[in-house]
Amino acid sequence: MAEMMYWEAIRRAHDEEMTRDPLVICMGEDIGVAGGTYKATKGLYDKFGPERVIDTPISENGFTGLAIGASFLGVRPIVEIMSVNFAWLAMDQIFNSAAKVRYMSGGQLTAPVVIRSPGGTAHQLGAQHSARMEKVFMGVAGLRVVTPSNPKQAYGLLKSAVRCNDPVFINEHELMYNMKGEVPDGEYFHPLEGSEVTRQGRDVTLFGYNISLHWCMQAAEILSKQHGIEAEVVDLYSLAPLDREGIRESVKNTHRAVIVEEAEAPVGVGSEVMAIINEECFFDLDAAPVRVSARNVPTPFNHTLEKASIPNAKDVVAAVLKMFGK
């Protein structure tokens, strides 16, 4: 196991898959000569050349559609959309072409394309560069949505996504590219479905993913040390499909659930997980499940307002304590 940064893990997955298969390509704005806004494709242009590491014009719907069309013929494109906010422009091609073509063709055609894009609130980037959009992607039939919370997942999910025959959207986060973590030395393929228990506990389950998983872990430590509450933490690295069984198993043991997401609450991960809990294990609950989520506002520019608009570990602790009447 070597320690590497999140961006290095993504870069390594690109490098290995492109070395293995000449039909794997990557494309996006500034990913080639410039090396990528987040360095996720650093050095690949020099190694694989302009036909396979493609600097695109700023035409999100166009180049995403182009990648999807190429995937119809067996090319395996990895598309980087510089910010998930720009992915709105590519929604037509992602939803109407990639996600539906297999069904519409009765299984004749498939779009094995990978689309990576970071969302999330970073440092005062304003409303049009700070949105979280996983809630939108996860609601569409035919599209897989995964979201890595650490470098190992960032590496292993991309490796599996490239080889999977379905279109996969990988939701990354602007603040996580420099996060360090251990990644297996040999090739590793992370499952595209399921969830992971990252901390065991008996009193309450904290559901998180991507950056909110880390708030859950921090909150669990505080709850344990300061309040004697042992939280289980579940990493929902697959948002589509959500792991019904994993959610049920954990809540059956802890009888309480808090769902933590950086996005605003309406029509989100929290509401979906709550629905699953209702459907799967309502009578195992000792308390009503709670969501910890962003304020329902476009992300403010002002630093203080920005921080106030999204949740953090303290909010998770407060939600759990309230649930326990403390």
Next chain:
Amino acid sequence: MNVADKKRVLREMLFARRFEERCYEAYVERKIGGFLHLYPGEEACAFGVLEAARPGSDYVITGYRDHVHALKCGADPKALMAELYGKETGSSKGRGGSMHIFDVEHHFMGGYALVGGPFPLAAGMAKAIKMKGGDEIAICFLGDAANNQGTFHESLNMAKVWNLPVLYVCENNLYGIGTRIDRSTAVIDQYKRVSGYDIPAKQVDGQDIEVVYAAAKEAVDHVRSGKGPYFLELMTYRYRGHSMSDSNAYREKDEERQWSGRDPIIMLRDRLIEAGELSEDDFKAMDSEILAQIENEIVKFSEESPEPKVEEVDKYVFAENDPWVQGEAH
């Protein structure tokens, strides 16, 4: 095209016309549901271009008015009609419908309902062809109104920048649904809009299949020889409304009469008769044969075919048993 080719294409075009007329009837009888966009009057576009290309080998993609392009690529008319009926034996197993005909085996890569959606998909297929080193080309058929989508400009730009083997065919039938082109579009001659991308472009009569064929041959040769994209505009007219729900009230009768006098099938038929290569009786016999085939084989097959099973409604959403979904350590 030699005489034998012309006779064959006449038959193919007549078959396509009669096939779609039968679709119309089945729709009126409510045996076909949903949307139905027919192609009568525009046949010389698909047939002329594809006759100059390699149908079944070149990769073809289009919008929702897709039946005739699929037929010319080699799609089984039984599976096509059954798809319109929504049957399990349909080309998309009843999951696609009229607007989503696919025949991937013959490289007909689909009909798409979002106007302008196929532009970048075609460029992507061309990118794949180029990477794999084949000498096929990608051919994208769309109407004039699609050119008002951003994907038109985005795709032409990328196709030129990356020198992709893609032929864009614009079937300019003068109307975007019910809005006449001069009321929606600043420049009526669509080929002029392409000059901003330094892509060769040409406009020709889309009713005369020999004119279409000659222009398409030049276009196809250009693309296949590695010189990059080409844009071919064909001036044409649809003899019916945009779809079955369209009363067609927005068009002048004079205009309709003028275009119906230039029916691509009648024009080719008369030319062959004039040249003494075909008789009226030959044509009538051909027509009767086609009508009988459509009725006795194609419609019968579609009507007798089973519906898809309700318990299989989830099939085809995701790849089945894809090992990479579970992840594996190799």
